[in-house]
Amino acid sequence: MPAGEAELIRRFQSGEREVFDELMIRFQEKALALAYYRTGHREDALDIVQEAFVRMYAVLPKWKPRASLFTWLYRVIVNLAFDRARKQVRSGEVSLERLPPPADHRRARDPRVSLEGKETGKRIREAVSALPEGQRDVFVLRHYGGLKLKEIAAARGCTVGAVKANLFQALGKLRRELEDLK
Amino acid sequence: MNCKKFQRELPAYLYGEISEKERESFGGHAETCPACRRLLEELEETVSRLADAPGPEFPPGELTALRGRVRERVRRAARGFEPVRRRPGVLSHPLFLPGALAAALVLLVVFRQAAPPPPEPTGAAALAVFSEKVEAEFQEFAEIWDEIEEIEALFPPDPAAGAEADNRIRELAGQAIRGSHPG
Numbered sequence: 045m046p047a048g049e050a051e052l053i054r055r056f057q058s059g060e061r062e063v064f065d066e067l068m069i070r071f072q073e074k075a076l077a078l079a080y081y082r083t084g085h086r087e088d089a090l091d092i093v094q095e096a097f098v099r100m101y102a103v104l105p106k107w108k109p110r111a112s113l114f115t116w117l118y119r120v121i122v123n124l125a126f127d128r129a130r131k132q133v134r135s136g137e138v139s140l141e142r143l144p145p146p147a148d149h150r151r152a153r154d155p156r157v158s159l160e161g162k163e164t165g166k167r168i169r170e171a172v173s174a175l176p177e178g179q180r181d182v183f184v185l186r187h188y189g190g191l192k193l194k195e196i197a198a199a200r201g202c203t204v205g206a207v208k209a210n211l212f213q214a215l216g217k218l219r220r221e222l223e224d225l226k
Numbered sequence: 227m228n229c230k231k232f233q234r235e236l237p238a239y240l241y242g243e244i245s246e247k248e249r250e251s252f253g254g255h256a257e258t259c260p261a262c263r264r265l266l267e268e269l270e271e272t273v274s275r276l277a278d279a280p281g282p283e284f285p286p287g288e289l290t291a292l293r294g295r296v297r298e299r300v301r302r303a304a305r306g307f308e309p310v311r312r313r314p315g316v317l318s319h320p321l322f323l324p325g326a327l328a329a330a331l332v333l334l335v336v337f338r339q340a341a342p343p344p345p346e347p348t349g350a351a352a353l354a355v356f357s358e359k360v361e362a363e364f365q366e367f368a369e370i371w372d373e374i375e376e377i378e379a380l381f382p383p384d385p386a387a388g389a390e391a392d393n394r395i396r397e398l399a400g401q402a403i404r405g406s407h408p409g
């Protein structure tokens with residue numbers, strides 16, 4: 045568990061409810077980055093993280109500091125994103141197109157479709173979105189979330205070796221996708 | 227250090243999660259192995275290019291508003307009720323308020339002597355009820371704890387992650403650099 049987190053949780057549990065804000069600040073960016081790349085939409089990411097934080101508040105009184113709280117939050121966010129996507133598709137609210145691209149999605153690289161006009165940030169977001177889910181989560185958590193490889197392994201329930209492999213593959217793909225930005 | 231180990235540790239190196247000692251032997255291998263050096267340079271460039279571009283942007287104002295909404299929902303939950311969706315047809319009726327007051331007055335007169343209803347849980351009690359509810363939803367999470375602990379126990383002696391992981395890394399490395407490395 046990251047230094048400081050256990051202390052904040054202890055203070056929360058002994059009645060200092062104000063420290064909840066500090067916990068949210070700690071997690072907000074990584075949680076939003078994860079939810080964003082899981083749903084493909086900013087508004088959905090905000091809704092999901094809001095819901096996840098409310099649940100976090102509810103579990104905190106009984107939380108036993110056995111692992112980083114983010115390990116739990118990761119699973120909550122992934123579940124909420126999954127539920128939301130399923131409901132939206134079922135209700136016809138959105139078509140499948142609105143969902144993040146499937147794992148084998150490859151953007152057409154037609155030179156006539158000019159990419160020059162596109163802003164670099166947008167290109168990068170698209171390239172990250174196009175990564176297979178596991179690689180995308182690992183990359184987002186490490187690169188935008190600043191989680192240690194070991195923390196990512198705990199969150200995903202896999203080995204550090206698998207996290208490194210996912211990250212290696214993600215970087216290789218991103219390198220190829222963004223080659224023309226040079 | 228050999229090529230296999232070099233590639234396996236490359237992501238950790240790129241994100242600054244490698245010990246000083248490992249870093250030395252890492253650099254040593256890169257000096258003597260052109261293929262690994264090239265891979266390192268390419269991925270270093272990719273990481274720095276990615277670092278220059280922001281991720282999904284959520285301005286500070288939006289983050290503050292998000293935390294405010296969470297606090298508000300928690301407050302409502304702690305008071306023991308969920309917001310009632312307004313039904314304008316009834317509530318905005320011109321006679322609603324006087325009617326409700328009259329009804330309340332009648333009830334007050336009729337039940338004046340009756341025992342007060344049991345109090346709704348508030349504050350800590352309401353929060354406890356809410357916590358129970360949420361905890362029940364995530365009961366399944368408790369079941370994966372043992373699994374996580376087992377995985378965590380594997381961390382310190384990570385090199386023993388096994389030949390399977392090594393093979394996988396080699397395979398991935400092959401895909402990632404597509405022929406730019408002899409293997």
Ligand SMILES: [Zn+2]
Nearest residue numbers: 228229259262
């Ligand atoms: Zn080599």
